[in-house]
Amino acid sequence: MKDVILYRITRPLIKAFMKIFFRPTYIGTELIPTDVNFILAGNHTSYLDPLLLMSSTNKTIHFLAKDSLAKGIKGLLFRSMGIIPVNRKIHDKNALKTAEEELLNKKVIGIFPEGTINRTEEVTIPFKIGAVKMAQDTDALLVPFTITGKYKLFRKSVTIEFYSPYKVKEDLTIENEKLRGFIGSELKRKRVSK
Numbered sequence: 001m002k003d004v005i006l007y008r009i010t011r012p013l014i015k016a017f018m019k020i021f022f023r024p025t026y027i028g029t030e031l032i033p034t035d036v037n038f039i040l041a042g043n044h045t046s047y048l049d050p051l052l053l054m055s056s057t058n059k060t061i062h063f064l065a066k067d068s069l070a071k072g073i074k075g076l077l078f079r080s081m082g083i084i085p086v087n088r089k090i091h092d093k094n095a096l097k098t099a100e101e102e103l104l105n106k107k108v109i110g111i112f113p114e115g116t117i118n119r120t121e122e123v124t125i126p127f128k129i130g131a132v133k134m135a136q137d138t139d140a141l142l143v144p145f146t147i148t149g150k151y152k153l154f155r156k157s158v159t160i161e162f163y164s165p166y167k168v169k170e171d172l173t174i175e176n177e178k179l180r181g182f183i184g185s186e187l188k189r190k191r192v193s194k
Helices: 005-021 049-054 072-080 093-104 130-138 172-193
Strands: 025-027 038-042 061-066 084-086 108-111 141-149 158-162
Touching: 005 049, 038 130, 049 061, 049 141, 049 158, 061 093, 084 093, 093 108, 093 130, 108 130, 130 141, 130 172, 141 172
Parallel strands: 025 158, 038 108, 038 141, 061 084, 061 108
Antiparallel strands: 141 158
């Protein structure tokens, strides 16, 4: 999968769209690597989260996304934007393999380890293991992020914060809980500081 032209064409439009309509706050963008492969992994709050991530960096992000987005007419658009379709009903080894191939080719993967938008009262819902597995299998850096606030039109109400990249070295179950624990603790800290 090559860097997709449509992604590069639409990224400035997406940045402008986010800036005009949602006025997001970006924290820690200087921590996003520039010359190595890496995985962006964080909590999932809205359908707009991928656009927020896209507007955070000039890197092309290949998102793992539910396979229904890759079907039909809309599938042409999403595939041309570089998504990697995932069958969420099974442990989709093909999607994982494709994502790992992208990482080995120095590309960037974006993933929401919760696997779906968190509509519960919990800070996070259980993380699927894909993010830490990809990081370990490819020796890629893992870059955690948190999204807080709501997407409110013409109001500065949503924030994305990036944290220091790190390597996944331990048992995958431990690493997955470590990632979830870190993101959860940052989200709790932000709730308390409001």
